[in-house]
Amino acid sequence: MKELYISFGSNVGDSISIFRDAVNVLSKVSGLYIQKKSSLYETEPWGKIDQNKFLNAVIKVTYEGNVEHLLLELLKIEKLFGRKRIIHWGPRTLDLDLLYGENVVCQTALLQLPHPYFWDRLFVLIPLAEITPSFSYRNQLIMDRINELGNVGVIKKEGCVW
Numbered sequence: 001m002k003e004l005y006i007s008f009g010s011n012v013g014d015s016i017s018i019f020r021d022a023v024n025v026l027s028k029v030s031g032l033y034i035q036k037k038s039s040l041y042e043t044e045p046w047g048k049i050d051q052n053k054f055l056n057a058v059i060k061v062t063y064e065g066n067v068e069h070l071l072l073e074l075l076k077i078e079k080l081f082g083r084k085r086i087i088h089w090g091p092r093t094l095d096l097d098l099l100y101g102e103n104v105v106c107q108t109a110l111l112q113l114p115h116p117y118f119w120d121r122l123f124v125l126i127p128l129a130e131i132t133p134s135f136s137y138r139n140q141l142i143m144d145r146i147n148e149l150g151n152v153g154v155i156k157k158e159g160c161v162w
């Protein structure tokens with residue numbers, strides 16, 4: 001059984017409904033169990049800044065299978081919600097990234113784990129910090145990195161459940 005973190009991103013369509021429906025589909029993947037969900041965050045676009053704000057969140061899951069197999073499931077779910085790959089880091093209905101797993105490393109053409117950019121993305125680090133045990137060494141490292149990056153452009157959507 002592996003503990004893994006998955007990020008959700010969307011800036012096209014009804015992003016909250018897309019997240020709700022996608023997490024429901026994800027919960028039906030064989031061998032996958034959702035353990036925690038972060039709050040929803042409204043975030044400034046990163047990397048390619050001339051596009052709409054994003055909705056972002058992170059979840060923690062346990063998974064009984066192979067991580068590359070899980071990535072293929074995530075790609076299928078993105079497609080189900082109308083994901084089209086047109087512009088690099090551009091607008092999207094749903095992006096599901098595998099961020100990292102406890103003691104899991106993968107460097108293949110299909111999957112890089114830890115995700116190559118997660119350490120540079122506040123829209124991932126801030127929701128991740130929320131669901132990482134608060135007195136853990138890992139949480140401390142994430143909080144230090146958030147402070148280093150400047151903690152701007154990521155706002156929690158209060159009172160919004162998914």
Ligand SMILES: Nc1ncnc2c1ncn2[C@@H]1O[C@H](COP(=O)(O)OP(=O)(O)OP(=O)(O)O)[C@@H](O)[C@H]1O
Nearest residue numbers: 085088089095096097098099110111112113115117
């Ligand atoms: N950890 C990972 N999580 C998700 N996809 C990954 C990962 N490592 C490698 N990939 C590969 O990246 C490919 C392109 O993914 P995608 O089009 O979602 O990139 P992106 O979201 O535009 O950019 P980024 O990967 O920087 O978030 C996927 O087809 C997948 O095979």
Ligand SMILES: Nc1nc2c(c(=O)[nH]1)N=C(CO)CN2
Nearest residue numbers: 009043044045046054089123
């Ligand atoms: N705020 C924000 N910016 C992004 C996002 C995202 O999910 N949120 N995803 C990207 C490509 O993966 C590029 N830029």
